[in-house]
Amino acid sequence: MEKKTIIGLTFTKEGEKNVNGEVLEENVEAVKEYATSFGYELRSQVTINVPVKHYEQTKAKDYKSFFPTQNKNLQNIGEEFKLSLYSQRWGHNDFYTLTKTEEGWNVTTNKLKNAKGDKHAGPHIENALTGESISFPSDIGYFLSDIWDASQTKSKEEVQSYFYELSEWISTTEKTKPNFGALLI
Known part of the structure; x- marks a missing residue:
């Protein structure tokens, strides 16, 4: 045998x-x-x-x-989700990884490694975006909290699709914001 x-x-x-x-x-x-x-x-x-x-x-x-x-009923714990956000400052997209935990999101960026955050990914995601001069909605934390709640009953693919939508919205805002740097000349 x-x-x-x-x-x-x-x-x-x-x-x-x-x-x-x-x-x-x-x-x-x-x-x-x-x-x-x-x-x-x-x-x-x-x-x-x-x-x-x-x-x-x-x-x-x-x-x-x-x-x-x-x-x-805690689904997707330990799963990683990606935000791909355009940066007008750098002229390309950067990736922000949010890993679901029982308490919220761990945030990983170029400068952060698994920083523990709450369901709003606070304060790390807002600090990271502000530090890179990326425009984002003031209520981003509430959207991330809603995604966290939805991830309890959704597949990983469905949850990632919410992050794609959020990425698109933030990137569109960032791409279309006025650049007043030329006024300083």
């Missing part, structure tokens, strides 16, 4: 039951990163030789379902 290798993982978190799961070897790092985003720590990792049928069943499983947070 042919055997294949899978990895058995156990994660712990204070005040929670241990989480056990089986994954393919190539998914171990992604599972660890995902678990860490929920505050879990890897307790043990074992290599298991299993029949091909068991391997195929393991391959079909979504490792995110191992974690109880998914059962509390």
Whole structure:
């Protein structure tokens, strides 16, 4: 009987039951990163030789379902979403990454790495855009909060489409704002 290798993982978190799961070897790092985003720590990792049928069943499983947070209707936790915003100052688009957390959004830019923010991505997204002289709506935080709430029941692709719309709106505003720099000559 042919055997294949899978990895058995156990994660712990204070005040929670241990989480056990089986994954393919190539998914171990992604599972660890995902678990860490929920505050879990890897307790043990074992290599298991299993029949091909068991391997195929393991391959079909979504490792995110191992974690109880998914059962509390918190979807897209740990997922990254992109804002692609035009900068008149630099003449090109820059990317702003927002990673969904249980509390809000972590913001990553050229100058920030995973800065923890609330559902409004505050204060980091506004500070980043202001620092780059990008015009944006004063209520951007409310839009990001609405997207966070919607992401509870929407697919990652649907949520990213909201970020595309927001990117387009901000970029259009930035591209069409007047440039009064010529008046200083």
